Amino acid sequence: MTADTSSAPTLESVAARAGVSRATAGRVLAGSPRVSEAARAAVLAAAAELSYVTNRAARSLVTRRSDSLAFVVSESEERVFADPFFPAVLRGAHKVMADHRLQLVFVVLSTEAEHDQFFRFAAGGHVDGAMFVSLHGDDPLPSRLRKVGIPVVLSGRPFRSDDDVPYVDADNLGGARTATRALLEAGCRRLATITGPLDMPAAQDRLEGFTQELRAAGQRPAASRTATGDFSTEGGFRAMKTLLRQRVHPDGVFVANDQMALGALRALHDAGLEVPRDVKVVGFDDSTLATVAYPPLTTVRQPMEQLGREMARVLTAIVAGDAVEPSVVLPTELVRRDTC
Structure with missing residues (x-):
């Protein structure tokens, strides 16, 4: 059994119900400002009464927009x-x-x-x-x-x-400074960072924030304590492994997103290091991953x-x-x- 479309409302029927021309009804339904408020109200009321749905393709011919x-x-x-x-x-x-x-x-x-x-x-x-x-x-x-x-x-x-x-x-630079400051205030003195891809401004700004906060605390950022990741869990795991190959491992790590932080936590666990006793970690994002991490991840929330x-x-x-x-x-x- 096929649906009866013979009584489907048309632009003409909306115009007739509203007592305006077809052109005026079309302008109202296309969102044009070039109609009176009375005409707009009448057309919208008529369209609602008739359950008229604008033909998007036809409307685009008038507005030159795809919506x-x-x-x-x-x-x-x-x-x-x-x-x-x-x-x-x-x-x-x-x-x-x-x-x-x-x-x-x-x-x-x-x-x-x-x-x-x-x-x-x-x-x-x-x-x-x-x-x-x-x-x-x-x-x-x-x-x-x-x-x-x-x-x-x-x-x-x-x-x-x-x-x-x-x-x-988001305030990537300021958020990174906040994360780094938290690690310093927690007593960390051998700070490291895992960056995101440095062809992205967000990763650049988070690295700059880490560097600025270290310098403000009188510390010189060490190239050996900067490892580049790719914002993935495996990238964080590999970068943390690289940091742990240094003669003295870091006691605090700022990781440029939560997903990499999960990989870093896994690498630390595999190395027999306990978080936060041996190494403290701060991430960035406050995504759903932060709450399911073990231990639950301290992180910078971006909205x-x-x-x-x-x-x-x-x-x-x-x-x-x-x-x-x-x-x-x-x-x-x-x-x-x-x-x-």
Whole structure:
């Protein structure tokens, strides 16, 4: 038995019910400001009474918009689905988009071919703007999109200091200083750090914060106590193994994200070292991993959902033609548990 669609409401029936022209009804339902408040109220009431749903394809012909925004992560699928950071930021962005009745296009890009494919998709009018998370180095894709008129917002400051693309970031430098200070105040004197990939501004800023706090305490950062990771659990494990090969092992470690901190804790356990008695550890993120770590991880909380919300807020404002601030930096705070 097929559904009867003969009585499905149309734009003409909405216009007739509201007592306005078809063109006026179309402008109201497309969100145009060029209508009177009385006409707007009448059309919206008529659409609600008739259960009329706007044809998105037809609306896009009027507005030249897709009503879709892209959430783009430049990482491997393995990393995206293993790290709680990404779904937390995505959740925050989705909440704002849902409030604006916008569609979210979730994209994972890990190869040059995928970057080119997304550029063609976006430039073809399928999205009105893009949020970029976890960019590496001076990725040209955001600039390419802006050159063809597609608004872009970054998670984290741009790789180049002269890039004027809007961004939303956490206070990575200040959070790293707080983590390092906590280790110093806990009595650590042989501090080490496990960094993230240094082609990412967040990792650079967390390393800089660690270095600045050590210098403020009168200590000279030692190159032998800096190991580079890749923000993965295995990367943290390998980096901690490298630090433990030094003649004297560190008594405190600042790890640039929680996922690497879990790997570092495993390496310390394998080496027969007890946390926090022998080595104290502080992570960064305050993801769900911090509470299930053993021992539960002392870490720096960055507001991941808020980061997503702010990115979506800034991007929707740009798409609407509103003025926005060039950058938003969100505060971080230390969350004390059992590793420091």
